[in-house]
Amino acid sequence: MAQNVLLTGGSGFIGKHLTDVLIEAGYSVSVLSRSDKKDTPSIQYYKWNLKQNYIDENAVLKADYIIHLAGEGIVEKRWTKRRKKAILESRTKPIDLIFSVLEKNNKKLEAFISASAVGIYGAITRSTICTEETPPANDFLGETCQIWENEVTKIENLGIRTVKVRTGIVLGKDEGFLKKMTPSFKAGFGAVLGTGKQYLPWIHIEDLCGIYLLAITNDEISGSYNACITDNTTNAGFSKTLANLFGYTIWLPKIPAFLLKIALGEMSEAVLKGQRVSSEKIQKKGFEFQFTDLERTLVHCLN
Template identity: 30%
Template sequence: MHILLTGGTGLIGRALCRHWQAGGHRLSVWSRSPQQVATLCGPQVRGIGELHELDGEPLDAVVNLAGAPIADRPWTRARRELLWDSRVRLTERLIHWLARREQRPSLLLSGSAVGWYGNGGDRELTEDCPPAAEDFASRLCGAWEDAARQAEALGMRVALLRTGLVLARDGGLLSRLLPLFRLGLGGRQGSGRQWMPWIHLDDQVALIDHLLQRPQASGPYNACAPEPVRNAEFVRALGRCLHRPAFLAVPAVALRLGLGELSGLLLGGQRALPARLLADGFDFRFSDPEAALADLLSARPAPANS
């Protein structure tokens, strides 16, 4: 298959490139730094700076993961604009280009997040649930999904990845938490009662591949492990894996003062369940967060992109 990725140089994208290169697929990555793509994603992966570079080349699928990091800094007006532009408007550009193509790929797999549901409290959230609350992140995910769904009118199958917190060896949430936890300064955020839908990177890659291969898979999929945990439980598991105490707590008020509305991502959560993937027979390798953390923190070296 010839697969085009946006966000292919990111945490999930690089892992997908490794997996699909090994499977013999042909990969193109639309990137702001196309010259870096082969180094980041693998020597056989082609970087393109403009979509028209693929005009006239048959394409089987598009995986759309690009987006500026959402939890890195407070959501000022300029930051919100960038978060929106790098997801919603980028997806709209992608759709306009697809609409102009003579040959269209049959599938668009497009990013979203469990944040689509807003803060869900203790309610179990499956894909048939409406949003539980509205905030900037839920509006962003909603607009991102709506933009991607426009590909349905082009005759394409569209599957949406409502992704939880991706646990990986290098990058993502763990790389932000580990320095503090290793110093024994780790702990829960606020009350620690908020739910944390999480997923091991290997399962994220496997489920995206599963959705690529299943001709009937379309619509939203919660991309998170079958057993979400509360924040306090997650930090205890991380502390145990690192043999470090994790008793501290960052007060909710400090997070609200320091981060503004972004604090809602840390203090709220979703008890999201991957109902559609489970119904489809997808087999999660990691459903216990402690086993996932132990695997990621073990001495096994990170795979190289070669």
């Protein structure tokens, strides 16, 4: 019988792609959903409700592996006090619910793999390359990611192998980051944000799914791993490359930081700052990136 992988956030951009990869690799896939969904030949759906602290225990008890992807979008809405709470709790509450089922039933998983983000290193722009040993920042993104990862420790303390995948900007066809960027650039109104010097650590969706698959198959992988390309891509470089692919040179002036701060509030830090991040640790575990050139990656995503 095929081993089962349970996904939280399985209906999102990353979750949908990862589901296809897991099925192709021979795993059965279960997905936790807030709404009633009919099972398919490849996917079994289970109900959960974070607001009601409810989870169908059968989903957890059936699983050999659990991959936690669920979480409110970081840049979907302004960071009000309520929004910040929602961003954090949408990442930590699922872990609490899963932990309670595992502990109560003395259930042992092969591994618990959680998404995290390179935002743990903070909204800072500097030339230093962040590694998994770089201390978490004290800003909202850094503290959110740190609390998120600390929740995973509870599951690790049950004697379960745990992995935290610190993800950069995910690039894919018609979804994710590019879905937000493409319309204005395609219309000829692309622009650089702020100084444009902020680094933009990125990864193609296929490579990200490959890292999750490796985290399942290689039981020597545990702890935190950065999931992004280690290069010098900045907001300016990314913007210029994207504009060139649509056949023009950026003509609009840079959008000043103060305007973005007025429009976005504190959330502007997420687009005005950015650091370089090392992927050496996951590569030493045998992972090989298939998409390492930004222009070729964008061509693949746009075609």
